[in-house]
Amino acid sequence: MHKTHTTSFLKWAGGKKRLVVLLDKLTPNYVDRYFEPFLGGGAFFFYLIQTRKPFKAFLSDSNPQLINTYRVVRDNVKELIEILENHQKKYYKSGEKYYYSVRDNTDANQLNIQIRNNTHSAAEVAGRFIFLNKTCYNGLYRVNKIGNFNVPHGRYFNPKICNKEKLMECSNLLNRSEVDIRCDIYKNTTTKCQEDDFVYLDPPYFPVSRTANFTDYTKENFGVQEHAELANEFDRLNDIGAKVLLSNSNSDYVKSLYEKYRILKVKSQRNINCDAKRRSDHHDLIITNFNRNKKINNIERTVVKGKNKKIIVSTTIID
C-alpha cells in the first residue's frame, strides 16, 4: 500500500491530488529551486516537500484570498484554528443559514480594504476563506464582477471545517524550508527562474467543452490568448535551461501549442470501494521539456479514507 502523505488543507477545483505520483516520476532527481506559480490547493508542492530533500520554493497565485490563507497557515495557524472551530460550531447549529450570512458579508470579500482598515485580521479573512471552501458547492472558488464570492452552499453532512491536525501539519511543511509565498500573476514569478530551476505550471485548463469551464477562479479569465502567451513563456523557460512540467486539458489546441515537447496523454481513474458504478475517469496532458525518453509506467495506488472508504487511484499513460 502506498505511504500516506499529508495532503492540502484545501479542496480546490482542478486540484492535482490524483496526479502527484506521476508528476513526481517526471521530476528531476535533484531539486534546488522549485516554482509553482498557479498554486491553487498546492497538491504537488505538498507531495514534493514530503518526499524530497529540502528545497527553496517560490509559490504564487493571482488569487489574493488564497495567498492570504497560505500565509496565515504558515505564520499564525493557532489563531486560525480557533477561528475555524468557532465557524464550525455555528455552522453545525444553523447550516445553510450561517453559510449565507458569512458568504454575503460583502465587505469581507474586499481583502485589502479590511486588512488595511483593521476591520478584520488576516487570520479572520483566512478563516472565512477556509470555512467557505469546506461548505460551498464542490469547494469551488468563483467571484462575480465586483469580486464577491458567489458559490452556492454545498450539500455535505457535518463537513470537517476545522481539521486541526492537517492544518498543523501543513503549517509545519510550509515552515520546513525556505518558502516564498506571493500573490502575483504567473509571469512575475517565472521571470525569476534560472537555469536548472524546476517549474510546475498548472494553469486553469483550456476548456474541452462549452460547459467544462473552470476559468472563473479569479475575476480575470484564462482563454485562448492567455494559453498562447503561457506557451511562449514555456519556450522562454526552455531557452534559459529551466526544467518545466505543465498540465492541461486533453485538447488539440493545447497539443498544437507544445508540439516540440514531450506530451503524455494520461487517464486517471478513481474507483471508490471497487464499485464500477462509482468510478470517475479524467484525461489530462502532461508536457515536459526534459526527461524526454524516460519510460513512465502506469501507476496504481490505494488511498484509504476514513474507516470504510478505499479509493483505488490508477493513472494510465495512453500515449
Ligand SMILES: C[S@@+](CC[C@H](N)C(=O)[O-])C[C@H]1O[C@@H](n2cnc3c(N)ncnc32)[C@H](O)[C@@H]1O
Ligand atoms: C488548475 S488551478 C491550480 C490547481 C493546483 N495545481 C492544485 O493542485 O490545487 C489554477 C490556479 O491558477 C490561478 N490563476 C489563474 N490565472 C492566473 C494567473 N494569470 N497568474 C497566476 N495564477 C493564476 C487560479 O487562481 C488557480 O488557483
